[in-house]
Amino acid sequence: MRKRSAIACVAFVALACARPPWNHATLYDDLGGEKGIARLVSAFLVRLARDPISSPFFAHTNMERFERLLNEHLCQVANGPCQYTGDSMRDAHRGLGIDDAAFTALVQDLEMAMDDVRVPFQVQNRLLARLAPMHDEIVEGDPCSPFALSSEQRERCAKLEAMRASGAH
Secondary structure, three states: OHHHHHHHHHHHHHHHHHOOOOOOOOHHHHOOHHHHHHHHHHHHHHHHHHOOOOHHHHOOOOHHHHHHHHHHHHHHHOOOOOOOOOOOHHHHHOOOOOOHHHHHHHHHHHHHHHHHOOOOHHHHHHHHHHHHHHHHHHOOOOOOOOOOOOHHHHHHHHHHHHHHHHOOO
């Protein structure tokens, strides 16, 4: 009986030591799967609605559709079983005049939402690292660029050009 216990103990220790020290879970799993991503998106939308910098960019957005598409997008980015069905990032953000300040505010809203739902810091960094390359597809920079399609943007650009022409800054 003792011999079997000793063998079982050695086998247990050998198996425990043979396991790799890292987790092979996908980012999707580490975010809590579908339910975890849905909680994150909900927390993000609350933060977004309260943010005076980010919220104006969503004033004319169908928020139910946006929520569904953001869930799909984060799920796909995190290697989950979802297929994002929305427009490309460039097409979805074209003409909005999103600059670096607005983009940074949105990222901060996402970071705070991840804190709100207790996403571990390392998992947050993994998600942000996957989203970061989208910056160039989202940020248009100068609101007077060829992407300035809305009448509000054209008005703002006309005022800016008039100020520049008069020498005022």
